Every structure is written in structure tokens, then in C-alpha cells.
Amino acid sequence: MNFKNALIFSLFTFFLIGCKKDDNGVEITPPLPIGEVYQTNSADIEAFMATHTYNYSDFDNPAVDFDFKVKIDTLAGDLAGRTPLIQRAQAIKVTLKSEDLGLEDGETVEHTIYYIPLREGVGPQPTRADSTLVKYRGMRFNGTTFDASAQYLWQYLPFTIQGYGIGVSKLKKGTQVRINDDGTSTYTDSGMGMFIIPSALGYYNNVSGSIPAYENLIFVLELGNFVPDTDYDNDGIPSWMEDLNGNGIYDDDNTDYTIERRSFQVATPNHLDSDDDGDGIPTKDEITINADGTISFPDTDKDGIPDYLDKD
Numbered sequence: 002m003n004f005k006n007a008l009i010f011s012l013f014t015f016f017l018i019g020c021k022k023d024d025n026g027v028e029i030t031p032p033l034p035i036g037e038v039y040q041t042n043s044a045d046i047e048a049f050m051a052t053h054t055y056n057y058s059d060f061d062n063p064a065v066d067f068d069f070k071v072k073i074d075t076l077a078g079d080l081a082g083r084t085p086l087i088q089r090a091q092a093i094k095v096t097l098k099s100e101d102l103g104l105e106d107g108e109t110v111e112h113t114i115y116y117i118p119l120r121e122g123v124g125p126q127p128t129r130a131d132s133t134l135v136k137y138r139g140m141r142f143n144g145t146t147f148d149a150s151a152q153y154l155w156q157y158l159p160f161t162i163q164g165y166g167i168g169v170s171k172l173k174k175g176t177q178v179r180i181n182d183d184g185t186s187t188y189t190d191s192g193m194g195m196f197i198i199p200s201a202l203g204y205y206n207n208v209s210g211s212i213p214a215y216e217n218l219i220f221v222l223e224l225g226n227f228v229p230d231t232d233y234d235n236d237g238i239p240s241w242m243e244d245l246n247g248n249g250i251y252d253d254d255n256t257d258y259t260i261e262r263r264s265f266q267v268a269t270p271n272h273l274d275s276d277d278d279g280d281g282i283p284t285k286d287e288i289t290i291n292a293d294g295t296i297s298f299p300d301t302d303k304d305g306i307p308d309y310l311d312k313d
């Protein structure tokens with residue numbers, strides 16, 4: 002699959018993983034405060050990780066026929082002496098503002114995603130805003146799998162839930178070894194990891210399929226490949242540079258929101274908008290791409306706002 006098709010395919014994954022408001026989901030209103038929810042979520046996560054383990058010895062010294070499937074088990078009986086999940090995990094800190102979830106109470110709460118590396122990968126790593134070729138399995142703490150990919154899929158990470166996108170961006174990609182007859186590719190040494198995600202970085206107050214509101218999630222993720230500096234709207238600016246307020250969320254940066262609303266257009270965030278300031282001049286024509294690939298942002302009227310974001 003070439004990269005252009007890859008981008009088209011990644012559109013479909015939007016429906017698979019969804020965003021904060023899932024089309025199939027029922028929104029419960031009003032959402033609970035993030036601090037209160039996180040207190041419950043983190044207590045549940047820590048309890049789960051202290052009392053469960055996985056088949057880490059298989060991953061540490063993989064047998065030739067090992068299928069690289071994660072098996073989570075309770076630390077009991079024959080497994081009682083094994084290392085709990087928590088001792089194999091690294092903490093990824095994510096500062097979350099309640100406004101990022103559409104709440105107006107002004108709370109800021111540091112959240113922790115737990116990352117258990119499963120396989121190193123060969124690198125490099127994507128950004129949180131790239132199109133990525135991934136395999137995934139999503140599980141709940143009750144042991145059920147709510148979703149899994151049978152093979153690699155292209156996913157544009159800003160269309161996925163935040164914890165998922167952050168997880169994929171921590172992995173190193175694999176090595177492409179061949180292109181198969183059906184057009185798919187085979188990769189070896191793809192980076193793999195298990196991520197335990199509090200609900201605010203998942204579906205939060207939304208019910209999604211079999212996942213209840215405020216549910217913590219487990220994802221096992223595998224990264225085959227990615228498009229470096231993915232420029233989803235093809236405006237010359239990589240998507241990762243279109244998170245203007247730097248909060249790791251890409252759908253809340255929309256420079257020409259008022260213009261789009263006034264003219265009854267669909268509100269299109271900057272990472273999907275090829276004319277970011279809505280002045281009729283494509284962003285591509287309001288920036289300069291230098292010979293070495295870097296981007297310059299001219300500011301003709303010297304008001305501190307670069308032309309591509311400047312409506313006047």
C-alpha cells in the first residue's frame with residue numbers, strides 16, 4: 002500500500018477507534034469532574050497492576066515459534082511468585098485540562114499512562130500526529146477484548162483516542178521485509194508495547210460499544226511503519242505543527258472557526274484545513290518551504306501572526 006492510499010485508509014480508522022464523541026456511543030451528561038474520576042481510575046489501575054502479571058518471560062527470550070501474544074493473568078496459584086505488571090511498567094505523565102474534555106471547571110490534573118515495553122523495534126518513532134501502520138488489541142480489566150485488528154491498518158493518530166495516539170508514538174517502527182501478493186507488507190522487529198490508559202485519555206464519559214463510561218483501557222500496540230511528518234491536509238505544514246495550543250489534541254485548533262461558522266461551512270480544525278486562516282489563499286502559498294525542507298513563516302504586516310494564520 003502506498004502512502005497516498007494509506008492516508009485514505011486512515012480515514013476509515015476514524016470510525017474504528019473513534020474520538021471523544023463516538024457515533025455509536027451514548028453521551029452521559031453532565032460529565033463528572035476529571036479530578037474525581039481520576040482518583041477512582043488510578044486506584045483501580047494500581048490495584049489491577051499490583052495483582053496481575055503477563056507472560057513476560059516469553060517476550061524476554063522469545064522462542065522461534067512464539068506468537069507475541071500477551072496473556073494477562075491473576076497473580077495467584079502457580080503464578081503467585083511472578084512479577085506484577087506495575088513492576089514492569091514505565092509511567093508516562095500527561096497533563097490534562099478539564100477544558101480539553103469540554104468541561105468548564107478549570108481543573109488541571111496530571112494523568113499517568115503505564116507503558117510496558119514488549120519488543121524494542123528498530124526505530125524511528127512517529128509523532129502523535131502521524132499516519133501509522135499498526136496492529137492493536139484493546140482489552141478491559143475484566144479480561145474481555147473489545148476490539149482487535151486482524152492485520153496491520155493505517156491509522157492517522159489524531160483520529161484516535163488520546164491515550165492510544167500517545168501509546169503508538171512511544172513505539173519504534175519495524176523493518177519492512179517484503180510486499181505480499183495481496184498488497185500488504187510484512188514487517189519484522191516492529192515495536193510492541195502494552196499501555197494502561199485512564200478513562201480521561203480514553204472514552205471518558207462516553208459509552209463506546211461494550212465499554213462503559215469512565216472505563217480504564219488496556220491496549221497492546223504494534224508499530225510496523227509510519228509516514229514521517231504526516232501532512233494530512235497537504236498544506237505544506239506537518240500535522241504535528243498544527244497543534245497551536247500545544248495540548249496534544251488536534252481537533253481544538255481552528256484559526257478560522259468564526260469565518261467557517263458565519264459562512265455555514267463545516268468547522269475544520271487546522272490539521273485538516275488547507276486554508277487555515279480562511280482568507281481564500283491556500284496555506285501552501287502563505288509559507289515558504291526552504292531547500293533543506295524546513296519551513297519559514299512570513300509575517301508581512303509584522304504583527305507577530307504569520308501570514309498563514311493572519312486573516313488581514
Ligand SMILES: [Ca+2]
Nearest residue numbers: 244248250251
Ligand atoms: Ca490543540
Ligand SMILES: [Ca+2]
Nearest residue numbers: 257269270274
Ligand atoms: Ca478551519
Ligand SMILES: [Ca+2]
Nearest residue numbers: 236271272274
Ligand atoms: Ca492546515
Ligand SMILES: [Ca+2]
Nearest residue numbers: 280282283284
Ligand atoms: Ca490562507
